[in-house]
Amino acid sequence: MNAAAGRVAVVAGGGRKGSIGREVAEHLVREGYRVVASDIGGTLKTHPDYEVAPMDDLDDLAASYDPAVLITRRCDVTDEAQVKALFDDAEAEYGVVDVAVNCAGLGIGLKPVVDLELRDWQVNIDVMATGAFLFARQAARTMVAAETPGRIITIASQAGKTGVRLLAAYSAAKFAVIGLTQAMAGELGRHGITVNTVCPGTIETPLLAVEGGVYQTFSKASGRSSDDFRNRLADYIPVKRLGTPADVAHAVAYLASAEASFVTGSALNVAGGEEMH
Ligand SMILES: NC(=O)c1ccc[n+]([C@@H]2O[C@H](COP(=O)([O-])OP(=O)(O)OC[C@H]3O[C@@H](n4cnc5c(N)ncnc54)[C@H](O)[C@@H]3O)[C@@H](O)[C@H]2O)c1
Numbered sequence: 001m002n003a004a005a006g007r008v009a010v011v012a013g014g015g016r017k018g019s020i021g022r023e024v025a026e027h028l029v030r031e032g033y034r035v036v037a038s039d040i041g042g043t044l045k046t047h048p049d050y051e052v053a054p055m056d057d058l059d060d061l062a063a064s065y066d067p068a069v070l071i072t073r074r075c076d077v078t079d080e081a082q083v084k085a086l087f088d089d090a091e092a093e094y095g096v097v098d099v100a101v102n103c104a105g106l107g108i109g110l111k112p113v114v115d116l117e118l119r120d121w122q123v124n125i126d127v128m129a130t131g132a133f134l135f136a137r138q139a140a141r142t143m144v145a146a147e148t149p150g151r152i153i154t155i156a157s158q159a160g161k162t163g164v165r166l167l168a169a170y171s172a173a174k175f176a177v178i179g180l181t182q183a184m185a186g187e188l189g190r191h192g193i194t195v196n197t198v199c200p201g202t203i204e205t206p207l208l209a210v211e212g213g214v215y216q217t218f219s220k221a222s223g224r225s226s227d228d229f230r231n232r233l234a235d236y237i238p239v240k241r242l243g244t245p246a247d248v249a250h251a252v253a254y255l256a257s258a259e260a261s262f263v264t265g266s267a268l269n270v271a272g273g274e275e276m277h
Pocket residue numbers: 012013014015016018019020021038039040041051052053054075076077078103104105106127128131155156157158199200201202203204205206207208
C-alpha cells in the first residue's frame with residue numbers, strides 16, 4: 001500500500017491551471033493523499049487586473065476528482081477567518097490534517113525601488129509574508145491540537161535567499177518566509193511537526209508570463225524579446241533548462257513524507273543550480 005494512503009493534505013494557492021500549487025495538489029492525490037485544494041479564486045481588491053486563479057479553475061479542478069480524494073475550497077490566505085475555516089473544513093471532511101502546503105503567490109510590482117508604490121509593496125507582504133504566517137500558524141494550531149506529527153511547507157523562492165533587482169517587495173516577502181520557517185521549526189520540533197520551505201528557481205508557470213511579470217519586465221530591462229530572454233536564462237542555469245511545477249511538487253512530496261521526519265527548518269533549492277546557497 002502507498003505510504004501516503006489516507007493522509008490528509010491542505011494546499012493553498014492550488015487552483016490556477018499550470019501553477020505550482022495545482023501540480024502539488026494533483027501530485028499528492030496521485031501519491032494517495034486526500035487533498036483540500038484552495039485558492040483565492042476571483043480578483044485581488046488592490047490589483048483587480050492581476051491574474052489570480054479564476055473560479056473556473058477551482059471548479060474545473062473539483063470536477064476532475066472524486067470528492068473522496070480531492071475537494072476544493074475558496075480561501076484567501078490574507079484572511080484569518082478564511083484560513084481557519086479552511087482547516088476546520090478539512091478536518092470535518094477528511095479528519096486529522098497531516099500536511100499543509102502554502103503555494104499562494106503573486107508576481108506584482110516588478111519595478112526599481114524608486115518607482116515601487118506602497119500598494120505594490122503591501123500586496124507582496126500581505127499575500128506572501130502575512131499569508132504564509134496565517135496559513136502556517138493555523139496549520140500548527142490544528143496539528144498541535146490533534147497531536148499529529150504534521151508537515152508544514154511553504155513555497156518561498158530563490159529570491160528569498162538572494163535579493164533580486166526589480167523584485168524588492170517580492171524578495172523581502174520571501175526572506176520573511178525563510179525566517180518564519182526557521183523560527184517555527186525551532187518551536188514545533190518537540191511536537192514532531194516539521195516546518196520547511198522550498199525555494200524554486202525559475203519555474204514555467206503563468207506567474208512568469210503575466211502582464212508586468214518576469215518575462216515582460218526582464219526582457220524589457222535587457223532590451224531583448226521575451227523568447228530571447230527566456231532562452232538565455234535557460235542557458236545560464238547550470239542544468240540548462242527552466243523548472244517545471246512537477247520539479248517543485250516532487251520536493252514538496254518528499255518534505256511531506258514520513259521519511260523526512262529529520263528534515264526541518266530547511267529552505268530547499270529546486271533551482272537547477274540557479275541558486276546554490
Ligand atoms: N514560477 C516561478 O518561477 C516561481 C519561482 C519561485 C517561487 N515561486 C513561488 O511559488 C508559488 C507559486 O507560484 P506559481 O509560479 O505557481 O504562480 P501562479 O500565479 O501560477 O500561482 C499562484 C497561485 O496563488 C494564488 N493566490 C494569489 N493570491 C492568493 C491569496 N491571497 N490567497 C490564496 N491564493 C492566492 C493564485 O490565485 C494562483 O493560483 C508562489 O509563492 C511563488 O512566489 C514561483
